[in-house]
Amino acid sequence: MTVVALGLPTTASAAAAPPDTPSDGPLRDRFGRIVTDLRVSVTDRCNLRCTYCMPAEGLDWLPTDEVLSTDELIRVMTVAVRDLGIRSIRFTGGEPLLRRDLEHLIGAVAGLPERPEIAMTTNGLGLARRIDGLVAAGLSRVNVSLDTVDPQRFAEITRRDRLDDVLSGLAAARDSALRSVKVNAVLAGHEDLARLPDLLTFCLDHGYQLRIIEQMPLDADHRWNRSAMVTAEEILAVLRSHFTLLSDPRPRGSAPAATWLVDGYDVDGEPARVGVIASVTRPFCGDCDRARLTADGALRNCLFAESETDLRGILRGDLPEKDIDEAIARRWRGNVWTKAAGHGVNDPDFHQPTRPMSAIGG
Known part of the structure; x- marks a missing residue:
């Protein structure tokens, strides 16, 4: 089978942290932004093959021994919450439901003294049979990726005939004790605009909150083309031709949508709401409060960062046990401190990240 190699971006060591990096307080960068939201990728593997994300043949997955173990993930998340002010953790992938210990990971985070909000982004396959255990462990919110409710188009986009499984997962999540069930949609092409009103109607009828996401340059094939991307302006024009959209009085804050x-x-x-995440045409970098941890233990301060900061080396190195947590926190502060003002997608010298979205985590 032909696979696409992911490659690795530049990895920063502890020594790379600038000397003016803050040594205490919340995670903050040079522009005054405070990081309180952590996206944790628990695996780079996925059981769908969405056209805008990866090739039909799949990717060259991380070897098992390079992925952080249960204990390593729990330790890093404990440092994040206890020592660095993280107040929200979202489990992502790849597809997080492919991680068998997910309930244990959620339960460990839920048991921390200053429990953060716990969410998950999933493609929904297998969600129906695991939702009760996930909620019992402490999951409070879920986002399910669903680009269309047309079975044929779903199969074309995902290269899998699994729409019924996703819909079953959504229904099970809605009927559980979760506080919020959202649908994340990416329009793979302009032909999908005509199907967008049907998707919103489906979400409104079933009590889901729809979020439409501009396609970003994070595909493994590096075929993203700005001129072919469906923009927020086009999305809103179609929605307004079928629905009356009113200004939302709630402040947006640091929310991406x-x-x-x-x-x-x-x-x-x-009141029912619909959201648009316009990362490309309407960047919200100035309000970003997010950091990301990849499945192999690398910190990324932006989806589009050109470098990463390694934590796995600390966890598996020769530091005395008593010094590991402090070393993780110090390296993390340095990573956030060097965060750029913006993602640079609209700059003429922008370079797409080496890692695709499936290897970074949403």
Whole structure:
């Protein structure tokens, strides 16, 4: 089988942290942004092959021994919450449900003294049979990736005939004790704009909150083309031709999605909302509060960062046990301190990250 090698970006060591890096307090960068949201990729593997994400043949997955173990992940997340002010953890992949110890990881985070909000982004395959255990462990919110409710188009995009499994997972999540169930949609091409009203109607009818995401230059094939991307302006124009969208009075804060009220609809007694995440055409970098940990233990301060900071080396190195947590925190502070002002996607010298989204984590 032909696979695509991921490659690795530049990895920064502990010595690379600038001398002016703060030694205490919250995780902050030179521009005054405070990081409180951590995205944790628990695996780079996925059981779908979405056209805008990876090739049909799949990718060259990380060897098992390079992925952080259960204990290593728990240790890093404990440092993040206890020592660095992380208040929200979102488990991602690849596909996080492919990680068998996911319930244990969630339970460990939920048991921390200053428990963060715990969320997950998933493609929904297998969610129906695991949702009860995930919620019991401490999961409070879930985002399910679903680009269309048309079975044929779903199979074309994902290269798998699994729409019914995703819909079953969504329904099970809705019927559980979760506080929030959202649908993440990426429009693979302009032909999908015509199907967007059907997707929003489906979400409104079933009580899900739809978030439409501009396609970003994070595909493994590096075929992303800005001129072919469906923009937020086009998305909103189509939605407004079928629905009345009203300004959302709630402040956006650091949320990636700009949201609108859908007039005439409500979800559980609250006004129904639809959101658009316009990372390319309407960047929100100035309010970003996120950091990312890859499955192999690398810190990324931006989806589009050209370098990473290694934590696995600390966890598996020769430091005395008592010094490991402090070393993790120090290296993490240095990583965040060097975060760029913006992602640079719109700059003429922008270079797409070596790692694709499936290896970084959403």
